[in-house]
Amino acid sequence: MSDPRLTPDPARVVRRDPAQIAVPLTDLCRTPEGPRDRQFLYGDAVTVFSEADGWSYIQAEKDGYCGHIRSGDLGPLAAPTHRVSAPATHAYARPDIKSPDRLGLSHGSRITVSETLGTFARTSLGYIPSVHLTPVTELAADPAAIAALYLGTPYLWGGNSRWGIDCSGLVQAALLTCGIPCPGDSDLQASLGQNATGPYRRNDLLFWKGHVALVTDADTLIHANAHTMSTCYEPIVDAIDRIQASGDGPISAHRRIASLSG
Template sequence: MTDPRQRQLGDGPTRRATQLTDLCRSHGGPRDRQLQRGESVTEHDNRGDWTEVTALRDGYTGFIRSSDLADLNAPTHRVSVRATHAYPEPDMKTAELGHFGFGTHLRVLDERPKFFETDVGFVPKPHLRPLDRPFQDPVTVAQTFFGTPYLWGGNSAFGLDCSALVQMACLACDIPCPGDSDQQEAELGSPVDDLRRGDLVFWEGHVGWMVDDRTLIHANAHHMATAYEPLGSAIKRIETQGDGSVTARKRL
């Protein structure tokens, strides 16, 4: 049976998101996921204010506002810290033009001693990383989001959910990863009995990263944030609240 969230990319034009934008179930419908600035999509059907697209990162299909799509030049770097600012000049004392979260894709145009000039303004050099230099440890990436507010369907440093924490960490390490936790359980890794750093623990509708053999980091509605929690405590709490037991332990 075909997953309605997935669609063949087809021959539609490839465009990019111009800002953090919601990927919705229908035009004007509820948010399923988000796309960050610079992420690529295949455009299927422009319906005026809304356009049906498929995200190239994972094949996830939905509707985004047509005004949030453009033919941007290919990005060269990603924001590699939790968040950064862009400035009109290479000077941190100027009024910022905007703020951008981890994983935002930008194009570097020029280099100054302390800043990169990008297609959104001047960004501090330590805050950007070339796209061809992936991170090596997805858990280190996940830990960047400690304290980030929980947001259902969120995919950014300004709000994310459990599956986004997994996907964003994987993609930063060039590890292919679907968008939702049920897809991740089906497609990622191999089952294990023992646990170590980098393993994934799944429940029905939930997932988290193991920081070590006893500690979980996960974006969850109990803390309404990305938080650390002893795995034993998380298992007991989730069972007690009626959401079932662990369904899988997977190693990438």
């Protein structure tokens, strides 16, 4: 049986129009006005299948996720030149840090830069500090280092941004920034890489029922979790014992992505 998260509903597919997210952050909802499944960031590319009553039924390019978002949060598809590589940034009214900030953008947002003026990049949103941007063609190499950018981020079920993120959102952000395809939910992520045994290695993935964490060294992991309501480091042994005691069982999978095994 096909997964409805990743397979468009034929009854809702009446066209296939390219578009992108045109606001800093938007919820992907299971149904119009329904619960949040995931979130999308500014510049995320989507295909619009239909629209009704202010809601569009779409599929995301980055992970194939389908669902409903508010139509007003969409705009014309543009070719991104850069992504936000800092944990977060601001777009300013002028190339001046004392000018009004127009909006905030999370790590991973995809931006089209028209020109560089001193230490600022000019975009349709305003002027963004160039130091906070990286060309989209330049991929990171260490997912654990990307995950560390989210340290202290509040835990948010279905969250995908610096303003709030969950366990699978953190892993997806880390892997996508390194050019590694990654679905949006932990049950789907458990198929990544290969089963691993022996000592934990940096960038291994550890899974429990409904939870995923990223190994940073043989003794430590990083994860977005509801225990601390944040993204934090935790000793692996402590996490195993705590999660077992909470009733969510032992580690269900230990996965290693070949390109990151070193």
